[in-house]
Amino acid sequence: PFCEQRCGFCNLFTRPMPEAALIDAYLATLARQTHVVRRALDEGGAFAIVRAAIGGGTPTLLEARQLEQVIALLRVMGRGPGVPMSVETSPETALPDRLAVLVGSGADRISIGVQSFVEGECKAVNRPQRTADVHRALRAIRDVGPATLNIDLMYGLPGQTAVTWQASLVSALE
Secondary structure, eight states: OEESSOOTTOOSOOEESOOHHHHHHHHHHHHHHHHHHHHHHHHTOOOOOOOEEEOSSOGGGSOHHHHHHHHHHHHHHTOOTTOOEEEEEOTTTOOHHHHHHHHHTTEEEEEEEEEOSOHHHHHHTTOOOOHHHHHHHHHHHHHHOOSEEEEEEOSSOTTOOHHHHHHHHHHHHO
16 A cells, blocks of 8 residues: 555555555554454355455565565465466566565566656656656566566646657557
8 A cells, every 4th residue: 555656646545655664564464464364264165366466556665575475475365376466566666676576476467557658747647757767667577577567558648649648659569
């Protein structure tokens, strides 16, 4: 439930740039709740996890060691080897150590919220990312090698034109 900033288009419940104590408290609560839910599932009979998704916020805001805790909780819930997993990231937090934890734990799809390759369009929705950072993040994702890379783009952004939309599409395809 955490992100770097509150984007102008987001309707998710997220807290921008939380203090370390809040993240630790959240992870501790998540661990307790995971065990409660797992016990309830076990009481209901056999079940199978067929796909996992981590996102709705920016999971890679967490440090690598914290992501390892989340992955361990997925195993508690019953996610075994070979179960597909998708993870959301952002250009600012798609860092090699974090991506390595996720892909090394079986994430086969990384979805990165680029929104636009035009800096002014991103800034207009409170997402002041630099295009160079987007390309660095895309390289980091390619280097760690998930099976699928998804790039989220948005159209209809303030100031966006058909020409700039097409430029973002071309950049994504490159």
